[in-house]
Amino acid sequence: MKNRITLLFLLILSLHHLNAQSLEKKWSKTAFSKDAAFLASEEAVRIAENVLLYQKSNGGWGKNIAMQKVLSAQEKKEITASKNNLKETTIDNNATVQELTFLANVYRYHPNESYCAAFLKGLGFLLEAQYENGGWPQFYPLQNNYSSHITYNDDAMANVLFLLKKIMDERETFPVKIPSETMSKIEYSFSKGIEIILKTQYKQNGKLTIWCAQHDEFSLFPAKARAYEFPSLSGKESATLVLLLMSLEKPSAEVINAVEHAVKWFKQNKVTGFKEAIVSGDKKLIADGTAPPIWGRFYDLETNRIFVSDRDGIRKSSYDDIGFERRNGYAWYTYEPAEVLKKYDQWKKKFVKTIPDKNYYVVSKDGSGDFESIQHAVDQCRSFPDERITLFIKKGTYHQKVKIRQWNTNITIIGEDRDATVITFDDYFDKADRGRNSTFFTSTFSVEANDIVLENLTIRNTAGDVGQAVALSITSDRVAVVNCSLTGNQDTLYLGNEGKIYIKDSYVEGTTDYIFGGATAYFENCVLHSKKDSYITAPSTPQGSRFGFVFNNCRLTAAEEVSKIYLGRPWRSFAKSVFLNSELPAATATEGWHNWNKKEAEENAFFAEFSNSGKGAKPDLRVKWAHQLSRKEEKKYTKQNILKTEINSNWYENL
Structure with a gap:
């Protein structure tokens, strides 16, 4: 009932x-x-x-x-x-x-x-x-x-x-x-x-x-x-x-x-x-x-x-x-x-472009190119192409993270204008929140593929002075960065792995360790701008590598309030960093180099200079464990010796 x-x-x-x-x-x-x-x-x-x-x-x-x-x-x-x-x-x-x-x-x-x-x-x-x-x-x-x-x-x-x-x-x-x-x-x-x-x-x-x-x-x-x-x-x-x-x-x-x-x-x-x-x-x-x-x-x-x-x-x-x-x-x-x-x-016919398979694509924010997103363009490229693929990036600010994955080899990404073609993001260590290795998840632009050329681009990490925040990360081989502007604060440029990297006619700025990693990298005609009293390079060169970071004909500058910048310190004990024929500012620390409080690094690291100029070039006052190269020693620091590889040994010559 x-x-x-x-x-x-x-x-x-x-x-x-x-x-x-x-x-x-x-x-x-x-x-x-x-x-x-x-x-x-x-x-x-x-x-x-x-x-x-x-x-x-x-x-x-x-x-x-x-x-x-x-x-x-x-x-x-x-x-x-x-x-x-x-x-x-x-x-x-x-x-x-x-x-x-x-x-x-x-x-x-x-x-x-x-x-x-x-x-x-x-x-x-x-x-x-x-x-x-x-x-x-x-x-x-x-x-x-x-x-x-x-x-x-x-x-x-x-x-x-x-x-x-x-x-x-x-x-x-x-x-x-x-x-x-x-x-x-x-x-x-x-x-x-x-x-x-x-x-x-x-x-x-x-x-x-x-x-x-x-x-x-x-x-x-x-x-x-x-x-x-x-x-x-x-x-x-x-x-x-x-x-x-x-x-x-x-x-x-x-x-x-x-x-x-x-x-x-x-x-x-x-x-x-x-x-x-x-x-x-x-x-x-x-x-x-x-x-x-x-x-x-x-x-x-x-x-x-x-x-x-x-x-x-x-x-x-x-x-x-x-x-x-x-x-x-x-x-x-x-x-x-x-x-x-x-x-x-019907919607797809109107708005989703069918991109033909070709070797040259245009990326433009206004929709006039093949793609509006750089990452989308990279993702649509053939994997391991036999012929080089070029992505031309029209002027604009592209607020996105870009990753060139291991299979996207043989790509050139060239901007229409270095100062007006901007790739920017704002990740940083705490924001990435991936544990002790969070630094490596913060990159605005990541290169994981071999045989990549970046040209006429500005790549920024705009997180601010909040700790580790990478703008450009390169962890592959035979990568060239030509006429680019790389801006950030701590850890602006990560050159990881054991590849060969060529950076030419470019601008790099930062605060602490803003060029770091274990790659062999040759910097030519570049400007390195320090924004605070700190360290420029933090190499982690693997034991047995002939070269680490080599800077030739570069110009170092510093913000007006900066008074003491070190050329480098050893992230790992066998770190190598060499400055040749470069102009050093008055803000350069008299001692030049820092041991990162690692006495053993003084025995194994190789920090050296040759024929530098400017108010900061004071070879006689450097720390005793650093090196001043002789003319004979300097001769081995040629572009060819540093960048040649077993595969495509002269890959850098026409850049």
Whole structure:
């Protein structure tokens, strides 16, 4: 008997809920109506007055309100009295967006200034509710629960951005005249919204996938909502986000990349051969070989397995494992990604370039080249090519990390103008947070492949004076850096491994150990600029190497406040660093070299000079364990001796 009463109660509750939903759905349909006859009617005016009445004092609206309902005098009085109850204002379930859309459409036919004022006030509510990072919470003012997360759930944030996009697209033809200052805020708000969408696209084993229904407003990680709404990949909400990205007239390389990966995920994770159906009043997933693809609402973040859950918050794999109420009262499957796939091919033809296999490519931020991203260009190059591939980088500031991997050999990357072709990033030791070896994860530009030439580029690490922060890292063989500017602070240039590296006509600046590593490197006609009292080189030359770092015809400079710079110190005991025919500033330490408090290094390290000039050239005052080369000894420090290799021994000659 008790079970029968419970079932009856649930049935009555369900019928009441369905009736309320019906009224709300009717309003949602009415709110977006484009029927000119209706919008010009007195009925539309009556409903618009209700919309004004329901608007809260902060400009927003509550959700699940049937605005088309005829209100009694008492109801109007109660609604007016609740205008300062701001706990209800939200973007959930189309709230605020649909009211603003309706007011704008009615205003076109009934230019009542109260409609215009209400619209601008509601728009102000949306702009104020946005987080600085670009996301929107479900409710504003913020509530102390899951609704404070960045909410893609039920397309809440996407609906806001679609409205802002409509305003920007229509501008002068939009029914409500938007003040120029407000339009600027809308443009900024929209760009931040797209930015946070790109940032929150979930990476699974390093690869972009889709989105969660909620993301933590601070960490941006997938977040939980109600007990049965776990952190997960969302087939439904992600589809709308992709459609938003695909609607952009000039998508960036990042947007195109996001769409490409999301579409790939949708294709790989569709469910075929099944459909949802109501069987004897109960929702089921049944076999049907003719059914169109369907997608789950929730996918496991790591395995991509679809799951469902009940109000008890326990994940289940099947409808049969959850109760009647949640099985039938929630949308566990969706067909919405099908709309993405339907539009994808046409979108791809327009925005995804098919790059022919060739030996010369242009990278340009404005989209006029083959690629907009340097990394994308490198990734598309043939592996281990027989003929050299050239990437020409047009002027611009490229805020990205670039890595030339071991298989991307035989590439020349040449900038249009050294000072105007800038590759920059701001990683540093603590930010990388990869343990004791974090330094090696901070590089703005990394070269791991042999036979690479970098020319006419500025490569920066802009982290500031915050510890180890590499601008350029080279850990391969036969690499040339010609007419480049390498800027940073500590550890600007890492020359690792045991390869041969040629650096010519370039500028290198930093603070401490800003040229370091174990490679054999020949610097010719370079400027080395010290920004603080510290050490220029920190070689870790392997035992048995004939040469370490060799500087010939270089000019050393120092910032005005700098008074004591050492030419080098031994990172490892067999360090080698030699300065030949170079100009040394007055700020050069009289002793020239430092032992890094390693007495054994004085026996094994080889630090030397020959025929240097300038106020800092004081060979007679150097530490006793350093060397002044004789003319005979200097003769072995030729470019050929230092850079020749068993493979392609004269690789450096035509640079």
